[in-house]
Amino acid sequence: MNRVLVLVLAGIFAVVGAAPAAGAPQRRVDVVAEWFDVTAATVAAAGAPTQSTNSRTWAIGWLAAARAAHDVPAARRDRVDAAVASAVHSALVTLAPARRTELDAALRTTLDRLTAGGERDRGVADGAREAGELLAERQGDGLDPTSVNAPFEVPAPAPGVWQPTPPSLTPPQQAGNRLATPFLLGHADRFRLPPPPALDSPRDRADAAEVRAYGAANSTVRTAAQTETAQFWLQSSLAGYTEPLRAAVTQTTGSPARRAALVAAFHVILVDTQIATSDTKYAYLRWRPITAIRAGADPQWTPLHATPAHPDYPSGHNTYSGAAEAVLTAFAGPSARRPFTVTSPTAPGLTPTYQRWADLTKDNVDARIWSGIHTRTADEAGVVLGRRVAEFGLSRFASLLD
Secondary structure, X not given: OOHHHHHHHHHHHHHHOOOOOOOOOOOOOOHHHHHHHHHHHHHXXXXXXXXXHHHHHHHHHHHHHHHHHHOOOOOOHHHHHHHHHHHHHHHHHHHOHHHHHHHHHHXXXXXHOOOOOHHHHHHHHHHHHHHHHHHHHOOOOOOOXXXXXXXXXXXXXXXXXXXXXXXXXXXXXXXHHHHOOOXXXXXXXXXXXOOOOOOOOHHHHHHHHHHHHHOEOOOOOOXXXXXXXXXXXXXXXXXXOHHHHHHHHHHOOOOHHHHHHHHHHHHHHHHHHHHHHHHHHHHXXXXXXXXXXHHOOOOOXXXXXXXXXXXXXXXXHHHHHHHHHHHHHHHHOOEEEEEEEOOOOOXXXXXXXXEEHHHHHHHHHHHHHHOOOOOHHHHHHHHHHHHXXXXXXXXXXXXXXX
C-alpha cells in the first residue's frame, strides 16, 4: 500500500476514535459484532434479490453508525453503543420492514444492558438521526431492484458480442447498476478498464482453451479439489465475504467507532465497485465462454455451472474480491490475526480456512474459470478494477463521516 494511503487511513482512525481507555470494562458485549450479526441475519432473511441493493443496506446502516459514533469520546461507551445499535436498527427497519419484530427485540437487548438515562438516550437519538439523514440522502439512488435490473436491449449477434446464454437465456441483468449514484466514485466510468483482448489473439485463444478444458461440466482435467472450490465460490460475493469481514471486525483492535467505520467503508466501497463493474461490462459487452466455445471448436460444450446473465468482462466476483482485499488490508493488514473458516450455501459441509485476504482473491479468480463461466482475463481484470475503486474510496472515506 502506498504511503499516502497509509496516512489517509491513519487520519480516518483518528477521526473515528482511539482504543478504549485503560480501566474500561473488559468483558463488555461487543456491540459492533452484535449488530453485524443482526445485519447479516436481516439481509439473509429479508434481503433484496439484487446484490447491490443488499450492499446498499449494509452501507447505509453502518455509515450511519460510524457517523453517529465517530465524534463521541470512547470513554462514553454507553452513548457509543447506543448510537451504533440505534443507527443500524433505524436503517434496517426502513429497508427491511418485514424484520421489524426481530430488530426491535435486538435493540431492546442492547439497550437493556446500558445504564438508563442521558448517555444512552443521547446515543439512541444520535443513531436515529444519522440513519434518517442518510436514508434521505440516498433516496432515489438507483440501487433498488427494479432500477438495478432496468431493461437493456440485447445487442445483435456478432463475434465477441454478448448474447443470452443457455439454458435459461435470461435477458441481461444488472445493467442498471452503471446508472446508480455512487457513494464516493463520482461517476461510474472513472476507472473503466481498457478493452478485453482482441478476438483470436494469443491471449483470447489461451483464455478459451483454459475454460474449455477446466470449466467443462465433463472436464477430465479439473481435480476434485478444484471442483469443490468452484462450487464453494458459486455463492454471491456478498455472502462469501460476510464471514471474512466479520473476522476482520472482531479481530481488529480499536474503539467501536473505528470498527463500525471498517464495516461502513467495506460496503460503501463495494457498492461503488459494483457500479464500476457494470459500467465496464456494458461498455464492452464481451461474450461469455459458453458462447465463444460453442461458436468455435465445440458446439455442444457445457460449463460446470450455469452462466450468469451479464457480460464476461470483467468478472463481478473478482471486482468484489479485489476491492474487498484492498479494504480489509487497509484496516487489518494483509492477514486476519487468526485463521477463520468460511461457509457457503452453494457447498454445504465445506468449511475452508483462510487467514490471508489475498488467498480469498486467488480462489475467486480460479473458481470462476473452473465453473466455466469466466475467462482468466475477465477475472484478473476484475481484481484490478476492484483494487482501483477501493484505493480511491479509501482515500476519500473520511469525508463521509462529516
